[in-house]
Amino acid sequence: RLLKGAAVEGVISTKRAARIPAMRQKTFMVPMETAPAILAATRNESPYRSALRRAGLDDEDYKNLRREVLLAAGFPKTVDEIHDAMRSPPDDLGPVLNAMCSEGALLRIKSPNIRSNDFTFAATKVWVGKEMKNIPQEQALAWLAGEYLTAFGPVTYEDFAWWAGVKPDDAANALDAQDPAPLADGLMIHRRDERALEGTRPHLGRVSLLPKLDCYTMGYAPNGRARFVHSSLLSETYDGVGNAQPLVLIEGEVHGTWSFRGAGDRITIAIQLYDAPGPRLQAALEDEAHLVGGFLEASNVTIEQERVARPARRAAAKAPPRKALKRGSLKPARRKTRYGSGNGIGFSAVPPTRYGSMTAISPPGRHTRRISAKITGDTCSGTSWKSKLAVTRSNDRSA
Known part of the structure; x- marks a missing residue:
């Protein structure tokens, strides 16, 4: 279910969810009951220890500062408030707080708004009422592999290793522990999802x-x-270290990018599309933009839509063969596949890829469509959103 920013913070304040460094050491919001297993499965203290050393802090320094932070952060405090409460704080407290979060001793609690990363911090034992449960990493990673298979399958060993940020051999052992059903080309799926596929x-x-x-x-x-983005668009959709950019998916395939700007209750959502959507998809695109505006707590949303040139689709280089499955024999390739996604506090289905659903744009220049919409009221019932919109449209072309 799509939550507004205040509701997202609500699941943190009611302790139903926690923000922890998880997959690839990015900060995730996860259910409180599974936070210890996810933290244990993806734990990697090496980058945090390196950051401490770069800050001139050895193990003894960190131990003493860690004790002071836990005493200072009995309830949620900002970085500056924790700094002021300590007897001998370092100039930069960030590496210490990040290392403590990686251990599960400290939690990120609240930010000023949904768009900010300036969190308050609190000691886990005080905030939750107990310390994070200590789970062996091998056991936790095997459990996480099962959750990943259900949410993202069909997948490969390489996919899970990349997503979780763990060593390839550890990823393979964790997936094998789930005894997945083998498909063709190194793909696998959870056995309970095989018939649904x-x-x-x-x-x-x-x-x-x-x-x-x-x-x-x-x-x-x-x-x-390749299941959702053509190889010619990878440089447009991912940065140099593999971080995904804000993307527009139409019927499961990347057809553009988007961004937003503004503050308070007024924002502008700028959409750049490689293809021209028909009336039905255009209406769906506008509805989705209004949902995003609602999530960002904006009551006045302006949509700017622009067509941009699609990068040339060169012939893709032949991909290296996928790593062979460790178990069993391969079954015949299937044409129908199901893909899934995790949404931070639970997993949900994501529509499969459908290629060739839109016509590529050939005319030069660009077409900009500007839509101003004022949300005068909204209600939410389950997954259904209803908004009263006053919409004005104007079309203009520029060379």
Whole structure:
């Protein structure tokens, strides 16, 4: 279910969810009951220890500062408030706080608004009422592999290793512990999802504006992203270290990018599309933009839509063969596939890829469509959003 910013903070304040460094050491919001297992499965203290050394802090320094932080952060405090409460704080407290979060001793609690990363921090034992449960990493990673198979399958060993940020051998052992059903080309799926895979159908008319680092677009290794993005667009959709940019998915395939600007209750959502959507998909695109505006707590949303040139689709280089499965024999390749995504506090289905659903743009120049919409009221019932919109449209062309 789509939550507004205040509701997102609500699941933190009621202790139903926690923000922890998890997959690839990015900060995730996860259910409180599974936070210890996710933290244990993806724990990697090496980058945090390196940051401490660069700050001139040795193990003894960190031990003493850690004790002071836990005493100072009995309830949520900002970095400056923690700094002022300590007897001998370092100039930069960030490396210490990050290292403590990686251990699960400290939690990120609240930011000034949904768009800010300036969190308050609190000691886990005080905030939750107990310390994070200590779970062996091998056991936790095997459990996480099962959750990943269900949410993202079909996948490969390489996909899971990239997503979780763990060593390839550890990823392979964790997936093998789930005894997945083997498919063709090194793909595998959870055995309980094998029959459901055969009955999967495309979701026509579905449009999604996915944010930067979205869990779906971050769910696969580079070789596994062909299911939703053409290889010619990879440089436009991912940065140099593999972080996904804000993307427009139309019927499961990347057809553009988007961004937003503004403050308070007024924002502008700028959409750049490689293709021209028909009336039905255009309406779905506008509805999705208004949902994003609602999530960002904006009551007045302006949509700027622009067509941009699609990079030339050169012949893709032949991909290296996928790593062979460790178990069993391969079954015949299946044409129908199901893909999934994790949404931070639970997993949800994501529409499958459907290629060739839109016509490429050939005319030169660009076409800009500007739509101003004022949200005068909204209600939410389950997954259904209703908004009263006063819409004015103007079309203009520029060379």
